[in-house]
Amino acid sequence: MTKLRLGPILDDKPIKMTVEVPAELHRALKLYAIAMTRENGGVAIDPSRLVAPMLDRFMKGDKAFAKTMKSKV
Numbered sequence: 001m002t003k004l005r006l007g008p009i010l011d012d013k014p015i016k017m018t019v020e021v022p023a024e025l026h027r028a029l030k031l032y033a034i035a036m037t038r039e040n041g042g043v044a045i046d047p048s049r050l051v052a053p054m055l056d057r058f059m060k061g062d063k064a065f066a067k068t069m070k071s072k073v
Contacts, residue, residue, distance in 0.1 A: 004039055006032070006057065009049050019051070 021029070029047035036045045059065055 004032075004035060006036070006050065006053055008040075009036075009045060009053055014052070021051075 026047070029050055032050055033045045033047040036050075037043065
């Protein structure tokens with residue numbers, strides 16, 4: 001089985017945000033959650049909990065954004 005790019009979901013105190021996503025993206029998030037459930041020994045993941053870690057990983061991998069963040073410090 002292929003290792004998923006997203007690691008374990010940390011239990012951190014969240015800030016509530018409401019966003020709308022396209023139906024196709026929601027279906028993909030549900031499938032990703034199913035894949036994570038299988039990879040993590042059957043521990044179910046709610047698809048909504050995937051959004052924050054995915055965004056975090058995306059922003060950390062964006063070199064232009066990292067450069068912008070360094071210049072603001």
